[in-house]
Amino acid sequence: MPMLNMPSLDQLDVRPVENQLTLSKWYEFENAQSVKEGGLAEDSAHCIVLFGTTITGSILLEFLNALALVNIVPTQVCAYQAHEDLPAGVAIMAYFPSGEWPKSDIRQAAGKLGCQGAILPILPQLNTPGLLVMDMDSTVIEIECIDEIARLADVYDEVASVTAEAMAGKLAFNESLHKRVAKLQGIELSLISPLKEDLPLMLGIKQLCEVLKAHQWRLAIASGGFTWFAEALQSRLDLDHVYANTLEIDGQRLTGRVIGEIVDAEKKAEVLNALRERYEVSPGQTLAIGDGANDLVMMAAADLGVAIHGKPKVVEQADAAISEGSLLQFLYFLTVPLP
Structure with missing residues (x-):
């Protein structure tokens, strides 16, 4: 031009x-x-x-x-x-x-x-199909689901303190996950069903997903949270894939255990790389967003990693950041005209 x-x-x-x-x-x-x-x-x-x-x-x-x-x-x-x-x-x-x-x-x-x-560092283009892999809690939705479950069960302070350590990178994610989930033992599913049905979306995320899907982008959640909630978002946001941790349930109650492979920082990056290969995503068109330390490996594996209302350590290390306002602003990174 x-x-x-x-x-x-x-x-x-x-x-x-x-x-x-x-x-x-x-x-x-x-x-x-x-x-x-x-x-x-x-x-x-x-x-x-x-x-x-x-x-x-x-x-x-x-x-x-x-x-x-x-x-x-x-x-x-x-x-x-x-x-x-x-x-x-x-x-x-x-x-x-x-x-x-x-x-x-x-x-x-x-x-x-x-x-x-x-x-x-790159100029990804909205008009070229790409891949966006997203963290869920405090990124796609406004809340940390495990904290909200804990609040309902009156163990919020105990769980939130462990969550904060993990998100700040002071505690290994797998260890923190098991410690937090153990405190949820015995909680009835009926108690948390309303939370699943009315997850508060982050401002602008639905509109962003609609724009990306209209341009043939692939969308996925890779979350250290739980499948129970991630799957509830799949149809709301027209996501191609969701990956999260599975809470064990016995008799309509939480057992306090997680089953199956843990979705930790390394697994998130594996998901991103596997989807990039599966869909043969063009160079420069693989993006990742998140807010916590558990997202940094995934964000580093992406062509562009963006912190969303991120912790200071994450904002510092991310390629770019949206620290306030709507996630629709993510489009500023995809629509820069090529010189």
Whole structure:
């Protein structure tokens, strides 16, 4: 796509950026050619995305100034519409200082402007069928199911403390799972049936799944939670597969044990790799989302791993993050126009 000359930065004003830049058109900064001729390695050029609120020309200018303070050199910019229900986002092609990957600088600079920001190591495309593997608890749904079961059984404090340790990476997942499930022994299924029937979806997840399915994407849940709940979500979200742990039941009561293979961090990554191979997913089109330490192996195995309202350790290690707002914003990572 041919480049357009970037309007002078001092002409950017308080109007929304889409009123000042033509959507889906890449503009070159005045320094672009000299930067390219300056001997910078091509692989030091990356895409930064700015999203999450109405971005004005003034906000864009402040963000560009913040990039300059950490020696990031922008060469091209593009405003784009990820979805009709989302404000326009901004993509910036830029060169980074050698050997640096300043994710925290980008996030902090965006946050100060009321936005969110991320560096994309790749540019997956919505229009190319792909694979999205999702954690369930606190990612697809707003709750941790085991904590809610424990609340109903008056053992919430005991279970929640173990959950917190596991999600923060301070306790091996398998050990924490067995410890927590043991505290649920004797709970009647009738007590937790209403929870299964009315799982609170994370804002935007249903709409996101609908958009992805309309573009022939494969969707799966790989969860350290329980099949009882994951299977309830399968039809609601039109998922192709669900993988989770199975609670043992005896006489309509929980026995306090988990049966079958445990879906832990390594198993989640195995699921992702197996589905990528099964569906012959194109390079760069395998994505994973999650919020806890148990999701990091899966996210690292994906072409793009995104933290969703994640714990600090997860946000730090993820390729990108959505820390507030609707999961429909995930489309900002799939709709950046190719330069």
